[in-house]
Amino acid sequence: MKMKKTLYDKIFDSHVIKKYKDSYLIKIDRMPGHEVTSAQAFSDMELNKRTPWNINQLLFVEDHNTPTDGGYDSITDANSKKQIDTLRNNINKYKIKKFYPLSDDGNGIVHVVSTETGFILPGTTAVCGDSHTATYGAVSSLAFGVGTSEVSVVLQTGVLRVQKLKNMRIVVDGILNSLVTPKDVILYIISKISTSGGTGYAIEFAGKVFEDMSVEGRMTVSNMAIEAGAKVGLIASDKKTIEYFSGRKFTPSGEEFKKFSEFVMSLKSDDDAVFDKEYIFYADDIEPQVTYGTNPAETVGISKKIPDNSNESSLEYMGLEVGEKISDIKVDRVFLGSCTNSRIEDLRMASKILKKINKKQHKDIKQVLVVPGSMEVKRKAEEEGIDKIFKDAGFEWRNPGCSACLAMNNDIMPSGEHIASTSNRNFRDRQGKGARTHLVSPIVAIIAATYGRFIIPKEILK
Amino acid sequence: MKKFKDKTYLNVAVWEKENVDTDIIIPSDYLKVIKKDGLGNYLFDSMRFIDDGQLGKLSKDRKKNKDFFLNLDIYKDAEVLIVGKNFGCGSSREHAPWAISDYGFKVVISESFANIFYENSFKNGLLLIELKKDEIKYLMNYYNKEEKKDKIYIDLENQIIKAGNKEFSFEINEGKKRYLISGLDEVGNILEEMKGEIKKFEKEQEKKYPFLYNVNN
Numbered sequence: 001m002k003m004k005k006t007l008y009d010k011i012f013d014s015h016v017i018k019k020y021k022d023s024y025l026i027k028i029d030r031m032p033g034h035e036v037t038s039a040q041a042f043s044d045m046e047l048n049k050r051t052p053w054n055i056n057q058l059l060f061v062e063d064h065n066t067p068t069d070g071g072y073d074s075i076t077d078a079n080s081k082k083q084i085d086t087l088r089n090n091i092n093k094y095k096i097k098k099f100y101p102l103s104d105d106g107n108g109i110v111h112v113v114s115t116e117t118g119f120i121l122p123g124t125t126a127v128c129g130d131s132h133t134a135t136y137g138a139v140s141s142l143a144f145g146v147g148t149s150e151v152s153v154v155l156q157t158g159v160l161r162v163q164k165l166k167n168m169r170i171v172v173d174g175i176l177n178s179l180v181t182p183k184d185v186i187l188y189i190i191s192k193i194s195t196s197g198g199t200g201y202a203i204e205f206a207g208k209v210f211e212d213m214s215v216e217g218r219m220t221v222s223n224m225a226i227e228a229g230a231k232v233g234l235i236a237s238d239k240k241t242i243e244y245f246s247g248r249k250f251t252p253s254g255e256e257f258k259k260f261s262e263f264v265m266s267l268k269s270d271d272d273a274v275f276d277k278e279y280i281f282y283a284d285d286i287e288p289q290v291t292y293g294t295n296p297a298e299t300v301g302i303s304k305k306i307p308d309n310s311n312e313s314s315l316e317y318m319g320l321e322v323g324e325k326i327s328d329i330k331v332d333r334v335f336l337g338s339c340t341n342s343r344i345e346d347l348r349m350a351s352k353i354l355k356k357i358n359k360k361q362h363k364d365i366k367q368v369l370v371v372p373g374s375m376e377v378k379r380k381a382e383e384e385g386i387d388k389i390f391k392d393a394g395f396e397w398r399n400p401g402c403s404a405c406l407a408m409n410n411d412i413m414p415s416g417e418h419i420a421s422t423s424n425r426n427f428r429d430r431q432g433k434g435a436r437t438h439l440v441s442p443i444v445a446i447i448a449a450t451y452g453r454f455i456i457p458k459e460i461l462k
Numbered sequence: 463m464k465k466f467k468d469k470t471y472l473n474v475a476v477w478e479k480e481n482v483d484t485d486i487i488i489p490s491d492y493l494k495v496i497k498k499d500g501l502g503n504y505l506f507d508s509m510r511f512i513d514d515g516q517l518g519k520l521s522k523d524r525k526k527n528k529d530f531f532l533n534l535d536i537y538k539d540a541e542v543l544i545v546g547k548n549f550g551c552g553s554s555r556e557h558a559p560w561a562i563s564d565y566g567f568k569v570v571i572s573e574s575f576a577n578i579f580y581e582n583s584f585k586n587g588l589l590l591i592e593l594k595k596d597e598i599k600y601l602m603n604y605y606n607k608e609e610k611k612d613k614i615y616i617d618l619e620n621q622i623i624k625a626g627n628k629e630f631s632f633e634i635n636e637g638k639k640r641y642l643i644s645g646l647d648e649v650g651n652i653l654e655e656m657k658g659e660i661k662k663f664e665k666e667q668e669k670k671y672p673f674l675y676n677v678n679n
């Protein structure tokens with residue numbers, strides 16, 4: 001009998017070129033990249049007088065360092081400018097065609113652009129010098145983050161020597177409450193399995209909750225697999241996946257799309273596939289989440305208090321105390337964006353809630369920064385009048401980029417302030433030195449923006 | 463890549479903190495570089511220094527947090543870092559191992575490491591060793607900040623550590639070990655041995671899955 005395979009096994013096995021004693025040489029089909037983790041890879045290549053293996057397998061954007069309120073000339077930081085110049089030189093030198101620089105119509109966050117253009121396709125392997133590469137698992141691409149040395153290897157050889165991960169399945173069953181979002185699901189999962197629970201594993205998210213979820217929602221989940229320690233966060237493909245890729249820039253068309261669709265439907269684990277570890281959670285147990293500490297596992301339901309067993313140094317950094325109610329935390333700023341929650345669906349969700357609440361930015365909220373994931377998302381939002389809803393409430397409507405998620409540009413959050421952020425990491429100093437990040441869903445972020453604090457969504461949105 | 467010196471005695475520093483993420487190892491301000499060297503100046507920046515740093519400002523010109531483990535006299539010249547579990551979680555930035563190596567560390571020992579950080583470290587000649595909880599506890603206790611101890615002995619070839627009167631063995635992937643000891647050029651090696659195989663594999667892929675590999679490029 002043929003061995004039953006997990007989705008991870010299927011994609012992995014179909015890319016093995018050579019098996020070594022304790023590792024594999026696998027073909028990497030796609031490598032998206034950005035300005036921060038590529039310079040040293042190109043210079044290594046140059047030093048060895050080599051050239052890229054295949055420029056068709058590459059796509060680059062500028063996103064980490066870039067301003068969200070201006071073009072190249074508005075970059076004030078000389079180091080940022082130098083990094084961007086270096087990328088542009090490399091793009092020109094090696095004639096890389098898929099390049100979406102700052103201010104270009106196709107610009108955006110690498111993980112948003114890579115899927116919305118169809119550069120990443122189901123069943124492919126992909127790496128990127130960025131840990132949130134796990135995002136592509138949502139469309140059944142075996143994708144993971146690597147450091148610059150491995151970027152360099154893939155750039156020059158199109159392959160990578162890797163060890164095979166173990167298989168973990170996380171099932172979430174049931175039906176989510178309408179105000180509980182994919183973000184809440186993944187934060188809840190991380191709180192249950194810890195930030196290292198997924199280390200050494202490829203996670204597959206399965207069960208009714210993910211089947212019911214939109215493709216963009218699945219991306220929010222897979223995106224944060226790394227926050228549970230897993231490099232890979234896969235989800236089986238279905239009709240929604242096929243629909244998602246229909247008509248995108250780099251997706252097949254016509255007769256080829258039919259074959260593609262058939263292939264995509266095969267991207268799931270076999271019924272009796274064996275996982276090394278399995279968890280089952282229930283949708284009913286998940287309420288909107290708010291992180292209170294300095295890692296994504298330090299999260300609780302919005303109706304709860306800060307737990308007794310909280311890490312002292314986390315709470316000290318956050319300026320919070322054990323037993324404090326989450327709903328008593330006063331918020332200073334709101335960031336709606338990042339590769340986790342900046343897709344059109346996130347902005348639609350947020351604007352819909354804002355319209356329902358029908359309130360303006362709360363007087364104590366100093367800033368609400370809305371940063372779409374790409375120019376494409378921005379255009380769509382503007383066509384739908386979403387930008388106007390935000391602007392009318394007093395929010396800032398920006399150009400795409402990583403922005404305040406990691407504050408490498410000028411979107412820096414001030415020390416001591418509490419930030420309701422739809423991003424993925426609440427690490428110390430991540431959004432600015434001393435800034436106190438609370439990771440939340442777009443819905444909770446909008447409520448914080450209009451009420452100045454965290455409120456249980458169902459209390460105001462009946 | 464630089465070679466790892468096998469069978470060596472090294473100075474130790476201990477930091478008990480768990481879940482040290484790569485944002486702590488090197489904050490994003492310092493990722494705006496196009497070279498790898500000099501990043502040791504900014505290692506653990508926000509905890510190691512009291513003042514605000516910037517690229518180009520050297521550690522000797524900074525105001526140090528005297529309580530931080532790296533600033534303690536007893537851990538001066540440390541080459542081995544013994545640290546709490548899940549070290550290196552979060553961002554994939556290779557600047558983290560670059561900063562650790564550039565500071566002068568050659569080995570990091572912990573109960574566990576994050577996957578991407580683990581791969582990145584070996585690519586830069588930085589040896590990571592995973593030990594069991596009680597072994598880490600012994601080492602943290604032995605090299606505590608109260609009393610200066612002898613150096614730790616690390617034998618990579620035979621996968622042995624000696625400290626005080628104890629000896630521990632550790633597991634390591636054979637490929638990674640060879641890679642560290644030889645300082646091999648990985649890309650050169652792949653191209654030399656596998657170029658034909660890779661090309662052949664790609665041709666087969668294109669034939670089998672044209673809709674994945676021949677699309678609108």
